[in-house]
Amino acid sequence: MARWKLACNHYLHTVKPAKWRYQHTDRASGENIEKEFIVPRFLDINDPKCWTTRYGGIPVSRGGSDNTTEGEVIVCRGKGEPGDIEFIGDPTPDMLPQDEEAEAISASFQDRWAYKPEPMDPGYSQAIVDKVDHTEKPVVIPGLAELVAMIAEQTKQNQEIIKSFVRRV
Numbered sequence: 001m002a003r004w005k006l007a008c009n010h011y012l013h014t015v016k017p018a019k020w021r022y023q024h025t026d027r028a029s030g031e032n033i034e035k036e037f038i039v040p041r042f043l044d045i046n047d048p049k050c051w052t053t054r055y056g057g058i059p060v061s062r063g064g065s066d067n068t069t070e071g072e073v074i075v076c077r078g079k080g081e082p083g084d085i086e087f088i089g090d091p092t093p094d095m096l097p098q099d100e101e102a103e104a105i106s107a108s109f110q111d112r113w114a115y116k117p118e119p120m121d122p123g124y125s126q127a128i129v130d131k132v133d134h135t136e137k138p139v140v141i142p143g144l145a146e147l148v149a150m151i152a153e154q155t156k157q158n159q160e161i162i163k164s165f166v167r168r169v
Contacts, residue, residue, distance in 0.1 A: 002102040003080050004095035006073040011040035015086040018042075043073050043085065052083045074098065077105070 018041035023034050043050050051071030075095065076084040093113045097103040 001076060001078055001080050001099065002105050003074055003076045003084060003098040004091055004102050004106075005098055006043060006045050006075060007094045007096050009045055010043050010075075010092065010094070012043060012075065012085075012087040013038075013089055014041045015088060041085075043075070045073050052085060 017038045020037045020039045021034060022037065023032065025032055048054075048069065048071060050073050052074045054069055054071040056070055074080070074084045075087045077087065077091075080086060091102070091106055091109065093109075095102075095106070097106050
């Protein structure tokens with residue numbers, strides 16, 4: 001019976017699944033369509049409704065104040081104690097082991113959870129960027145020199161026409 005205490009909020013797939021229902025009306029037929037999806041359950045460590053264990057004060061369900069009551073969320077893999085939430089999957093680094101079996105399971109994940117600041121393989125996209133020559137080269141457009149010469153000649157002809165027109169007036 002591996003048991004963990006949640007140190008922060010979690011979304012976990014549980015044995016008793018959480019369901020989300022989607023409803024909409026089909027525009028063409030006017031028929032109501034409902035779909036139900038199994039989703040991870042949200043466990044909030046600050047929400048008394050999620051607590052599996054309570055300490056101190058009068059429980060909220062009996063009309064007591066929430067200020068004197070504290071609690072925690074305990075999750076387990078396999079059969080745990082009554083009230084524990086049984087989850088499916090691997091533990092996370094934010095789950096604090098509560099027994100020896102949980103400590104052994106968490107220890108087996110330490111390598112996966114360890115921070116590894118080694119440089120990663122740059123990959124295919126970086127290799128393509130490295131192959132590209134980034135030096136500036138002049139832009140060569142075929143026929144541009146001839147076009148510039150024709151424009152210069154046309155501008156010269158336009159100026160002569162304007163001068164002759166201005167002399168007549």
